[in-house]
Amino acid sequence: MSQDALFGAPAGGEQGPAAGQRGSEFFAASAGAPLAARMRPRSLDEIVGQDHLLADGKPLRRLVEGSGEASVILYGPPGTGKTTIASLIASAMGQNFVALSALDSGVKQVRAVIDRARQDLAHGERTVLFIDEVHRFSRTQQDALLQAVENRTVLLVAATTENPSFSIVAPLLSRSLLLQLVSIEPDDLNRLLRRALADPRGLDGRVEATDEAIEQIVLLAGGDARRSLTYLEAAAEAVGDGETLDIDVVRDNVNRAVVRYDRDGDQHYDVVSAFIKSIRGSDVDAALHYLARMIEAGEGPRFIARRLVIHASEDIGMADPTALQTAVAAADAVAFIGMPEGRLPLAQATIHLTTAPKSPSVIKAISKAQEDVRNGHVGAVPAHLRDGHYEGAKALGNAVGYKYPHDDERGVVTQRYIPEDLDDAVYYEPTDHGGEKRIRDYLGRLRRIVRGAGNMKRR
Numbered sequence: 203m204s205q206d207a208l209f210g211a212p213a214g215g216e217q218g219p220a221a222g223q224r225g226s227e228f229f230a231a232s233a234g235a236p237l238a239a240r241m242r243p244r245s246l247d248e249i250v251g252q253d254h255l256l257a258d259g260k261p262l263r264r265l266v267e268g269s270g271e272a273s274v275i276l277y278g279p280p281g282t283g284k285t286t287i288a289s290l291i292a293s294a295m296g297q298n299f300v301a302l303s304a305l306d307s308g309v310k311q312v313r314a315v316i317d318r319a320r321q322d323l324a325h326g327e328r329t330v331l332f333i334d335e336v337h338r339f340s341r342t343q344q345d346a347l348l349q350a351v352e353n354r355t356v357l358l359v360a361a362t363t364e365n366p367s368f369s370i371v372a373p374l375l376s377r378s379l380l381l382q383l384v385s386i387e388p389d390d391l392n393r394l395l396r397r398a399l400a401d402p403r404g405l406d407g408r409v410e411a412t413d414e415a416i417e418q419i420v421l422l423a424g425g426d427a428r429r430s431l432t433y434l435e436a437a438a439e440a441v442g443d444g445e446t447l448d449i450d451v452v453r454d455n456v457n458r459a460v461v462r463y464d465r466d467g468d469q470h471y472d473v474v475s476a477f478i479k480s481i482r483g484s485d486v487d488a489a490l491h492y493l494a495r496m497i498e499a500g501e502g503p504r505f506i507a508r509r510l511v512i513h514a515s516e517d518i519g520m521a522d523p524t525a526l527q528t529a530v531a532a533a534d535a536v537a538f539i540g541m542p543e544g545r546l547p548l549a550q551a552t553i554h555l556t557t558a559p560k561s562p563s564v565i566k567a568i569s570k571a572q573e574d575v576r577n578g579h580v581g582a583v584p585a586h587l588r589d590g591h592y593e594g595a596k597a598l599g600n601a602v603g604y605k606y607p608h609d610d611e612r613g614v615v616t617q618r619y620i621p622e623d624l625d626d627a628v629y630y631e632p633t634d635h636g637g638e639k640r641i642r643d644y645l646g647r648l649r650r651i652v653r654g655a656g657n658m659k660r661r
Contacts, residue, residue: 243290274380277381279425281426281430282425323355330357332361366380394427395431396416480492486557497542517555520638584621
């Protein structure tokens with residue numbers, strides 16, 4: 203079973219894929235197991251967090267209490283209780299329990315479990331099938347579950363850290379309840395750690411901990427219950443019986459918070475989305491925070507630099523034309539010096555873009571122009587604009603009558619540039635932010651001179 207489960211893999215060795223285990227015996231932890239495994243909740247009362255799913259009358263509570271019938275997909279970050287809830291459902295059902303990990307199970311194992319479950323159901327025994335990291339199952343493997351789930355041959359409890367909308371096939375989603383677990387709140391983690399300090403299954407009062415030490419572990423755990431207990435155990439091993447675990451011990455034995463970030467999954471898209479939206483929203487501190495999360499998680503610097511270059515034109519554009527120069531320079535600098543020093547030009551570009559005036563006029567302008575082209579508003583290139591540098595061009599009328607703008611003292615002349623039927627097209631509409639305010643002041647005059655129109659109407 204995957205270590206993504208709430209408190210790690212069950213003790214007692216590998217289990218056969220079709221070997222039924224009754225209740226939560228499958229999850230039993232030996233005295234020598236890690237603290238997180240020993241402290242796995244044995245009842246609803248011991249679960250911290252997830253009140254939105256475990257309140258009276260909620261489907262998940264009914265399942266845990268043994269009265270639910272629907273298969274469920276538990277979706278949430280690591281260390282939020284997915285495996286613990288599965289163990290409680292298995293215990294409540296009191297029947298056959300089979301656990302598979304998508305990391306080492308294939309269609310053959312899935313079908314073997316279903317065949318065995320069908321036989322057991324004929325004798326009145328229901329099978330609870332727990333699949334950890336179900337998002338790692340291929341479409342074929344997931345499809346193999348459909349009929350058994352629909353006919354309730356098995357009660358499926360699947361756990362995933364990835365967004366099911368992208369990682370689970372639609373037919374399986376439609377046959378299951380989708381329940382989203384959330385990161386554990388600091389107060390709940392605090393309570394969990396204090397319980398572990400005193401509980402006979404945990405540290406059994408062997409050491410005490412200061413409030414500051416507990417708060418530091420909670421901060422480093424980042425909403426992950428399993429991680430908080432792992433950090434507590436690591437720190438407790440550094441002090442003797444009867445001694446006090448203080449914040450210095452925590453800092454010496456837990457180096458840094460582990461950033462929750464999957465470069466192929468939700469966190470990748472969520473964090474970069476928050477990064478761009480923070481730049482767009484001009485919150486420089488938030489933008490730097492998300493930049494730091496990507497850097498600390500090992501995100502590719504070229505990916506970050508590409509996003510900055512795109513954003514410089516998409517959301518700033520002509521309001522500050524130097525933003526694009528800065529973003530491109532940052533991309534070049536990162537390619538030249540590499541990491542970790544590359545974090546500096548990335549941070550500089552992030553600060554520049556976040557504090558720059560914003561305008562979406564560039565993306566709006568090109569989008570409107572492309573829409574016209576797609577809708578057939580193209581027209582012929584005016585003859586006087588066509589290439590006249592080949593023999594016979596003038597006989598065709600090409601380049602004849604072209605007015606050279608620099609011959610006019612204003613540097614601009616009345617002349618048709620846009621194709622016929624597009625005289626009133628207005629694509630670029632500058633805002634009054636930053637440098638675009640200056641452009642806005644004279645762009646109207648330019649258009650009137652060039653097109654020779656006193657009043658322009660938008661199509």
